[in-house]
Amino acid sequence: MEQSPHIPPARDKLLFTPGPLTTSLTVKQAMLRDAGSWHYEFNAVVKSVRERLLAVAGLAPATGWEAILLQGSGTFGVEAVLATIIPPNGKLLVLVNGAYGERIVQMAQYLKISHSVVRTPEDTPPDLVAIERALAGDASITHVACVHCETTTGILNPITEVGRIVKQHRRVYIVDAMSSFAAVPIDFASTGIDYLISSSNKCIEGVPGFSFILCRRADLMATEGSARSLSLDLLAQLKGFEKNGQFRYTPPTHVVLAFDQALKELDQEGGVLARAARYRRNHQVLVEGMGQLGFRLFLDPKVQSYIITGFHYPADQKFYFEEFYTRLSDKGFIIYPGKLTQVNTFRIGTIGRIFESDIRSLLSAVGETINEMGVKTNP
Amino acid sequence: MEQSPHIPPARDKLLFTPGPLTTSLTVKQAMLRDAGSWHYEFNAVVKSVRERLLAVAGLAPATGWEAILLQGSGTFGVEAVLATIIPPNGKLLVLVNGAYGERIVQMAQYLKISHSVVRTPEDTPPDLVAIERALAGDASITHVACVHCETTTGILNPITEVGRIVKQHRRVYIVDAMSSFAAVPIDFASTGIDYLISSSNKCIEGVPGFSFILCRRADLMATEGSARSLSLDLLAQLKGFEKNGQFRYTPPTHVVLAFDQALKELDQEGGVLARAARYRRNHQVLVEGMGQLGFRLFLDPKVQSYIITGFHYPADQKFYFEEFYTRLSDKGFIIYPGKLTQVNTFRIGTIGRIFESDIRSLLSAVGETINEMGVKTNP
Numbered sequence: 001m002e003q004s005p006h007i008p009p010a011r012d013k014l015l016f017t018p019g020p021l022t023t024s025l026t027v028k029q030a031m032l033r034d035a036g037s038w039h040y041e042f043n044a045v046v047k048s049v050r051e052r053l054l055a056v057a058g059l060a061p062a063t064g065w066e067a068i069l070l071q072g073s074g075t076f077g078v079e080a081v082l083a084t085i086i087p088p089n090g091k092l093l094v095l096v097n098g099a100y101g102e103r104i105v106q107m108a109q110y111l112k113i114s115h116s117v118v119r120t121p122e123d124t125p126p127d128l129v130a131i132e133r134a135l136a137g138d139a140s141i142t143h144v145a146c147v148h149c150e151t152t153t154g155i156l157n158p159i160t161e162v163g164r165i166v167k168q169h170r171r172v173y174i175v176d177a178m179s180s181f182a183a184v185p186i187d188f189a190s191t192g193i194d195y196l197i198s199s200s201n202k203c204i205e206g207v208p209g210f211s212f213i214l215c216r217r218a219d220l221m222a223t224e225g226s227a228r229s230l231s232l233d234l235l236a237q238l239k240g241f242e243k244n245g246q247f248r249y250t251p252p253t254h255v256v257l258a259f260d261q262a263l264k265e266l267d268q269e270g271g272v273l274a275r276a277a278r279y280r281r282n283h284q285v286l287v288e289g290m291g292q293l294g295f296r297l298f299l300d301p302k303v304q305s306y307i308i309t310g311f312h313y314p315a316d317q318k319f320y321f322e323e324f325y326t327r328l329s330d331k332g333f334i335i336y337p338g339k340l341t342q343v344n345t346f347r348i349g350t351i352g353r354i355f356e357s358d359i360r361s362l363l364s365a366v367g368e369t370i371n372e373m374g375v376k377t378n379p
Numbered sequence: 380m381e382q383s384p385h386i387p388p389a390r391d392k393l394l395f396t397p398g399p400l401t402t403s404l405t406v407k408q409a410m411l412r413d414a415g416s417w418h419y420e421f422n423a424v425v426k427s428v429r430e431r432l433l434a435v436a437g438l439a440p441a442t443g444w445e446a447i448l449l450q451g452s453g454t455f456g457v458e459a460v461l462a463t464i465i466p467p468n469g470k471l472l473v474l475v476n477g478a479y480g481e482r483i484v485q486m487a488q489y490l491k492i493s494h495s496v497v498r499t500p501e502d503t504p505p506d507l508v509a510i511e512r513a514l515a516g517d518a519s520i521t522h523v524a525c526v527h528c529e530t531t532t533g534i535l536n537p538i539t540e541v542g543r544i545v546k547q548h549r550r551v552y553i554v555d556a557m558s559s560f561a562a563v564p565i566d567f568a569s570t571g572i573d574y575l576i577s578s579s580n581k582c583i584e585g586v587p588g589f590s591f592i593l594c595r596r597a598d599l600m601a602t603e604g605s606a607r608s609l610s611l612d613l614l615a616q617l618k619g620f621e622k623n624g625q626f627r628y629t630p631p632t633h634v635v636l637a638f639d640q641a642l643k644e645l646d647q648e649g650g651v652l653a654r655a656a657r658y659r660r661n662h663q664v665l666v667e668g669m670g671q672l673g674f675r676l677f678l679d680p681k682v683q684s685y686i687i688t689g690f691h692y693p694a695d696q697k698f699y700f701e702e703f704y705t706r707l708s709d710k711g712f713i714i715y716p717g718k719l720t721q722v723n724t725f726r727i728g729t730i731g732r733i734f735e736s737d738i739r740s741l742l743s744a745v746g747e748t749i750n751e752m753g754v755k756t757n758p
Contacts, residue, residue: 020416020629029411031407038396039713075628201629207413228608229486249451249452334415
């Protein structure tokens, strides 16, 4: 974008972030259409997208599950779930080990939903004993929310083990799978998930503009009357789709067309397992290469996802993150700007339409950059 | 979309709707980029878009006005204003003469905002005497909301006359200018608008994905502490832009790039007045041609906007709207499906990247269609 719009760059800078991601040209080209947002042709695309999302999740048709698309970012989707399904006398338990867990707490505060929190340090998975104790000790807790891949650090939280406890206590289980869905296989049955939220611009490799929620129709219908916002009323959104196949309010038509194409390309790649394999390989190459360059992982590899990876700043005083970031950008590589963790770390994403060769190019650029900066590491 | 994605149609069907609209190819091509949503290059585009929106509104820089972009459709933007700025003890007066006014009432119900309503029939502008009486008689009313162009019918409400009364009574004035902004010149000073809402896919001719709100920074800052939703917290959204130039949560990056291009093209066309002239001409040609075909206007021309125009169904029993709609679609013309009014009308939009010649093509198609259907009108 630094160039004049009349001289487009040879290629966009590659995005090594937790999203929006680098997408395929064909996904973006699907947006070169103007669709009538209430027209039957567009409605057919919406219907197909909703059905195929269930297939990506491994949820068979006619099992009562629904995929509901909602305008806005992933955050809007998570807040819509809380704002719609938790009754006035409900109480939410939030498991927090990063910024996205904290954001759910913030939502509960805004929405005046009674809540409690089980917090663990950023590098530590949720404390299963503390969750068990919280649920056993507080019968007023009706819902539990957990972030699957906490992109603050890249930690992958054990949603199955958590789910087992939540279900033993018969509470409603909400999983924010924003950056993991379609990249980390999730077994809905054994995990006990009741509501899962993700978004258009993550591992399906579409572009940003809507979130989607997977849940059982009957569960959602039973929450009637609690919604705290018209725009974020997930139940009304589902009823809208059922009534006439339409979004209640103007959908991001172009973004939906891109997502339709992205779903086709996920299929062409071989589905979730094939995509998981590519991302895992990206991550392995990154970790090995960064290790050779002398960078230390922030997380224990046992809890590290292959979605996004945090590295400690080098100890050398010559390392300024802003300079490192800008020099990488000048070379055509955008990593996540700034840190979310409490200690000094930076993060590199390995999802999106990027391949092992792109990771290797990034690694050379990182090597060059620390040389240019005169930063010493301990390879 | 009925075609295989591998054999794209020669051209998309033209949209004669209140939006999403037909846009230029160059606007859509601006989406063939993947931008880093928190990257400084993208932030520079966001900053420029926010500044140019103020210029489109005729608001000089450094006068304390801000343009705030919010993910989601226009409805999300209207609800964000209500959810953020009205204090717990505030009361909203809503002027209603169509579905979009009713939607504001619905939002107040969801948000548990105390409110009253001045309602007029769908073909009748707000009753100024009733507004005066409502404000004089109820000191607890703090805010007044009015829809500028009520696209239920296409009526253009007199926001200046309403604003004069609202300001005499020193209440906060909220104008939903979704389908009028950038097409109907609005003088903020004489109208007394405090908060104006519009969206990316209306008369700026961008694609759908966000709304924007124009307001004075100081006014918004003074509302601190009332927001009822995290995602819809407009004040926090502004603070986010001021802190680091970023959207708080993932923005629809591609849609923002398209909007940037759309603003350039608005400028190239000659700004709001030139665009207004094109739309007015579209509307005139439509009304004349439909009159010649024997269709009657729903509204008195004195209150009819040039944005969207409602026509009565022909009296002939052979007229089925669904058939009429589908036959027009098969010929490449999409009008608004279904009616929002209480009487039997259909609506044709005259905004977006469409020209007099497109209106003439539509008129021939309408003529052919009623012939095919054997519908008699009284030309």
